[in-house]
Amino acid sequence: MSDPLLSVRGLKRHYPVRSGILKRKTGAVRAVDGVSFDLAAGETLAVVGESGCGKSTLAETVIGLDEPTAGEVTFDGETVSDGVDKAFRRRVQMVFQDPFSTLNERMTVGRIVAEPLAIHGQREDDRAAYVRELLETVGLDPADHYDAFPHELSGGQRQRVGIARALALEPDLLVLDEPVSALDVSVRAGILELLRELQAERGLTYLLISHDVSVVRQVADRVAVMYLGEFVELGALGDVLDEPAHPYTEALLSSVPRVRAEPDPDERIRLPGSPPDPADPPAGCRFHPRCHLRDRLDDDAAARCVAEAPELTEREDGGEPRPDADDGRTVACHFRPGDGE
């Protein structure tokens, strides 16, 4: 296996908490707290989790919009966690969640898409033609839309502009931060389809950030489930979503309301309480206060969950090993990897 395109090791991003009269630093929000993963060229890793789990901070830290507190990010063999260069900026692009606020209202679509080219001084000769081509690629009609302003476009069209802008510099890695969650339901499918097509045609690598498991299901190759700043489960899409190993993954999946299924509330795994404060995470397994497995454990075993933080480890019985990735399926739970359920 070739070296991964993106490699993240032990990444942490803590935000200081200040309090008292002098606003001294009295603690830290552990938004991202020791995350490691590899991302091979051409694959899609989805980071799924609920709000506040740190997935957006993870994305921002990986692409250098935010500085890591600790850990290392390597892109194409080069360390970028201590500062990114222009090449990295060109090769890694981001598609934002909200197409309404990330496009400059006073610029035409053509200029918006051409802007990264201008910044990086590329394609000075055929910029307009290239931009038109890009618009066509993302399913927009250059004749109609090249000179349009963002407010003249629908939400889906705006997101397509956002994608075209991200593609302009022919990046290798696209970070997709909740790319469809602001869009109308009937429009989402189109954007997801577009992302799939683009990846197939251009060999793009995606890091997808989403709270919506349905979206992840449609796009990702591998899935990382994030809870309170940590990955609790990481593996191939089918493995994780069809046979969730971590109790949190299980609960998350069972919470998604199915359209056609007869409602059966008793089947659903309920998560008690709210996610804990990331500035003061629970000791041991961070999920333990809400974990439904604990009811089935004896006292000694349950005590382990409180005392000891589980490592993300290879699941012993677990799933199909992926031939093209050396990190197979890993789960951070004291009991699930080996309990042979």
Next chain:
Amino acid sequence: MVSRLQAFLLRRLLWALPVLALVSVAIFGLIRLVPGDPAIVMLGADAPPEQLAAVRAELGLDEPLPVQYVDYVGDAVRGDLGHSYVDDRAVSAAIASRLPTTLFLTLAGFLVSLSIAIPAGLLSATNRGEWLDGVGLGFGLLGVSIPNFWLGVVLLLLFGVRLDWLPVAGYVSPLADPVEGVRYLLLPGITLGTAMAAVVTRMLRSELLEELRREYLDAVRMKGVGELGVLTHATKNAFIPVVTVIGMQFGYLLGGSIVVETVFSIPGMGRLLIDAIGSRDYIMLQGVVLVYTTFFVAVNIVVDGAYFYLNPKLGGER
């Protein structure tokens, strides 16, 4: 354990110290950088040299500037703002005798402006686009465009001279004689308060309009609460940002009181300031300016505190 509000106020107070220090340096420096020997300017062209020397010594002008400053601050911290050479008074005593007057005047302006602004803002916002709103908006525009002194003189000519209903000049403490005190403060209060009333009216109107669009009001309506109750909710919320403006306006009132005191011959701090400038009474001048500044800073702290207190999102008290 200090509460968050107390911690906030303490922090603001700590911040105020460097601000005041800076201001004191600025006042001190500016006054001494003005060209012309203060002693000569004070005593006039034909003052004998002996007297000039005496005044210089009394003002400490023969010392190096840093020494003068340290002496000044040292005394100021102990409440001694110096001694006016011009009319032979302790500056602190002079200020103490004038401060209540200015406070009463400012308070009068404050009350006048709020008693105009709150109903005007409410009526304007709740009758948006109708004639009442137009009146409110017109008042808002006029109020901020009319200069204090002009309004003062007009009111004075109308109510003091033409109609002769109210006294033109002077001041009676409302503590000594409430009825006369109010009569004397009425015109100055209106003069002073109008501009602030206009600003607050406009602010309250726009904040309220903003607030009236908020969804929680529909939630309140859905409880079966009447429109008056709904308006109460909206007004309370709209007032939080308005408090900040009111606070800033208080500073404006302090500034405006200088003009108004002059127009209405009210013996307050503003007159003390103007007279100190007029008679080159540097010691008095720097004392008065320092007190004004301190007051301004204090008002700001109070306003910030009020904002903090009123806004539960900032962790105000319950």
Next chain:
Amino acid sequence: MQGEDSATDRRTFLSAVGGAAAAAMAGCTGDGTPTESASTTVPPSSSTDVSTPEGGPQPGGTLRVGFESELTGLDPHRTESVVSWVVVFNVCETLISFEDGAPAGRLATDWEIGDDGRTYTFTLTEDARFHPPVDRGMTAEDVVYSFERMNQDGAMGSDLAAVERVEATGEYEVTFTLAETFAPFFNFLGRVPWVIVPEEAVEEQGGELGDFQEPVGTGPFQFDEYEPGDQLTLTAFDEYRADDTPLLDAVEITPIPDADSRVAALRGGDVDMVRGVSGSDAETLREDAETKLSRQRGTQWGQLHINCSEPPWDEPAVRRAVAHAMDRGAIVEAAVSGYGQAAWQPYAEESVWHYDLGDSRRTHDPERARQILDDAGNPLEGETLTIKTNTRYGLMETTAELLVAQLAQAGIDAETETLEWGTQLSDFLGGNFGAMAFSVPFKIDPDRHYYGFVHPEGTQFSHYGEDQPDAERMYELLERGRSETDQDARVEIYAEFEKLVNEHCPWISVARADGLAGLRTDVYGVQPWLLPYTRFWTIWTED
């Protein structure tokens, strides 16, 4: 401009001449400046109240007075402002005063000048009493004490520098011995600060110069109470030595610094009298049926001050040309709305110190200004004259601005430089100027005006060096003015001096501005004095 019909005039317009001479005559300057055409002068000694009601003065009542600025302390020997001196003037008394322009006794009933003007012996009234709580008769010891107090550390400067000793030579006789003859001394004794106060009251209040903030004196009014910045009350001193003096029971003084408010307060009836009425408000007060105007001629003297050692002003031709370029009447009209007179010297026609320059006056004549410069070889070729001024005093500001325009008419380039008053004053004292518009209050004795301007022993503000024409003669005249004790001889000396000033222009006299006060129509007996101090004891109200 004051072409008023006399009927209205008599009701609303009181006018008095505050000149040193008693001559009850209309000003007649002959050069057609509009300000000189008024025939409104009334002799100060005669009744100023033409429309005095039947039955004459009525005693009693309170006069409420609006002052033009705040009092700046009340210690008579320390305070520096005109308004404070007005109070002192009514509470404390000097040895002599001036009535109808001539020296008159006040606390002194008689005097004798001997020994070549080096000893002055004053006989004091035996009826003067100090106000309560001192409540005793005044004696020579009090005079000695007061002069020692006022001049401690030389606080009175050159005015009292010549005094070697002050002695009580009797219970009611005091003798001043001067180190050398100093003729102005006698007139200076009428200056308001030189008042007699009782030692025990001073000591009671702290003793130091500046501590005596609740003055006790022998005057017709006694200090009652003062709330700084607010109101000062004077009450009648019942045991004042003259009968029916004062007429009022009390005077309440409120500072109303804003000129518009002051006039409004008078018109609204909040006060009975206001000082410091501007020329532009004068008409309003005259037209209002409830108010009238009191006018005191020439209380302020405006001049163009020149630094005669600063090129190009060191060239007498330049100064003379400027003197001819100046249209004094226009300045008076613009600066004080005509309430003043074009002036070629500080003293008005009525004053003994006035010297009739006749046709030699350098009147407005731009052609002549050009001619003078031509004859001198055009020393202003390529020059721009700078006139320093400030915005604090309207007379100075207007003088400078109009003068620049008038100079332009005479082909002279000039510009104003507007300074902060303090800066202008510093520049004046430091000689850092070529010319500046300036004005000073009218002084009792010409020595107080001239000596400091010109004589090298003084401050020599005009920097009139020995190389200037007739410099030696002018110095000599000033010295003689001080040593000559004969009044008539002194008049001669200063007349010659004025003639030289007119010729060489070490400064250029511009105007005398009047002091205007507003009165309610029921206020009578206002008698403007020589200097701009109100004598409350002559005033009464019809009530």
Next chain:
Amino acid sequence: MTDTPLLQVENLRAQFGRRDPLVAVDGISYDLRAGETLGIVGESGAGKSVSVRSLVGLIDDGEVTGSVEWRGEELVGAPTRELRAVRGSGIAMVFQNAEAAFDPIEPVGAQIVEAIRASRDLPKGAARAEAVDLLEEVGIGDPAGRFGDYPHEYSGGMAQRAGIAMALAGEPDLLIADEPTTGLDVSVQAGIVDLFRDLVAERDMSLLLISHNLGVVSQLCERIMVMYAGRIVERGSREQLLGSPRHPYTGAFLRSVPDVDVRQELEPIEGAPPSLDDPPAGCRFHPRCPAAEAGLCDVDAPPTVGFDDGDDPERHEATCHGYTDAHPGGDAFDREAVEWIEPAEDPERGER
């Protein structure tokens, strides 16, 4: 369940602006019986929210016409006094953004107390006790302790639970929930869905739920109406609608929703929902409809067609040309099942 509907909506129309009015809700009719759960599904801009806000007079800058009868009493055009009597105790509402539904500067508990006392004459103490009970009922832990907390101190899910408690304060017969789970995490959303289900069962309330999330609606509602561009395009029981959608929009909508369990071929609906200030003529869905027939669908307002779905007692209706003989049809439309056709009035033609 009684036969008299609690709520009868007839030809409800809501428009904004006088010139070139924006018709957000364009003549919808339905009724709701006691104890029933009805869902309105549609995308943003379909007029779902306006359609329920117009029921209780919460549209203040628009014009509402038609008829809304609450227990036989007309609410459209009723004076505020009468609406106040219905609000809270008759009809209550749960809002989309729970935190925004609370006055930010008053403690949550006090606001629930206000709701209780607005509909019932209870002394303060009793109202407070009841508010605590309500908070407990909606699943807020330590209800007494959280009584004095401010809205922002509640998490999103907790705030929505408190919002539901506030809506329950007047003991309403009908609870309108306007996108009550939108913006919430799925685990929290599931909890809210469970809560609604429990409340409806325990309190014998009717529920009118609005959501763009078919999953949530299908979990809670027996009857579902699909709105598109201000009109109802299809209605029926949950099973009818999800099992055999008849309107092309309903079908396309169902197919476009990404499935959480299966990776599927995604079928987006081409184009975007129309803007309501200039809606398409004829069938409003025709510009995006793959089966649209030129000259028919883009001209005439479609008729409402009823379907016979075997033993399901619920009436299943769709408003579509596809079931008429004028439309060539094809596989998309199963004309065999058509029960009746109600000829359409054409509001557009009437107006334009």
